[in-house]
Amino acid sequence: MDRLLSPKQVALAIGSSESSLKRWCDQGLLNTVRTAGGHRRIPVQEALRFVRERNLEVAEPLLLAMVPSTERKARRIENAAGQFVDALIADNEHACRALIMEHFQSGVSASRICDEIIAPAFHTLGEKWECHEVEIYEERSSCLTTLRLLNELREKLVPPTSSRFAMGATLEGDHYSIPATMAEIVLRSTGWNTRLLGCSIPAASLISAIEQHQPAVFWLSVSHITDTSRVVSEINQIFEVALKHRTAVVVGGRALSSEIRSKLRYSAFCDTMQHLAEFSTTLQQHAAAANPASPA
Incomplete structure (x- = not known):
């Protein structure tokens, strides 16, 4: 409760x-x-x-479960990604939490936190791993810490009152959970009821979910592809089923190059979480215009 x-x-x-x-x-x-x-x-x-x-x-601040003022320092969001990386590598979850929550409490949107702090931080972690500056265990531990913080951020959002429902996942073989989780939180922050189904789910199962629940939006985060032809085929199959149920299919992720996207069918491609927030808000506005509230 x-x-x-x-x-x-x-x-x-x-x-x-x-x-x-x-x-x-x-x-x-x-x-x-x-x-x-x-x-x-x-x-x-x-x-x-x-x-x-x-x-x-x-x-x-403690009454509102906020970071105490003695721990809140004026930081620029432009510097936050680097600070977040340092705190993750140092396994300082307290500092990571303070940084994320400080910006959220100061009015920074969930989509900006994802785009300007978390995403670039993990890009930097990836570069450090390639240069042998961090170990695999440090990267995996950073993922777990970030997922915990994202779930805490989710709990601080006002529960949606809209009946508009969105579902999402990653395809089989794609175990990258942070982008899919960020997408859920961003949609929720713009007023959508959401359900993240999980990662590495077979396309047939995702199709069943769309048929059973008929969400207004279905998002697919694509961060890793092992078989391009299979992924293209599966996304297009999902789109065909979604079309029958008037479900908008939103795709995004670093693995979707322009060449791959040219072979896909989808309702929208969002290359940032801020684009996803803008798209979801536009859908809400169109739905409201199409179904104006009845006069009292």
Whole structure:
């Protein structure tokens, strides 16, 4: 269950008066839920959203499960990828967490965190491995640390209220879990209900998932290809089935060269997480325009 805070706790966290906080709730600026006893409560993710969108100073960060102010240092996101690499190699998960959460709390979008911190950090790790500057175990350990942090970031997002549903995975033989996980978090951050099916899943099983659940979006992260002709055939098969169910197929990943993409059928290719966020937001807007809310 999501952690719930009283208006008094949120007011204390952001250094505001309880009356101001309640007024914001009454105005709909902060979404609330009611307990069984009828008391108004605010999900911690909703409080974080309010803080991030308004760039508020936080007086009591621990109340919002934020990084304490004594550990929050002014950093430029341009330097964050290098700092993240250093912390990963040093196996300093605490520093990695502080860096990611600091930028998220300051209003940096999940897609920018993925594109400008995590992705370049792993590109650098790959280069260091090729130059024998890091061991395989250090790279694998870094992956596990990052996956834990991504799951923590996911928990800090406001739970989606939209009925729009997206699913995704990687194809059989592709075990790269970080890009697929980032895609799920980015879609979730733009309001989609999401389900990451996992990595290295046979195409036939992915087709079954589309037929059974009929998502509005199905994303495929392609970071590793051993047999190009097989991958091309499988993605095109998935697209054919998705088309019948009005499912948009979104593909991306470092393994999809322009030559390979020219042989594929898909709804959209996103070469960054920010492109994915923009595409998903556009789909939401088109859906809303096609199905306007009924007048009260």
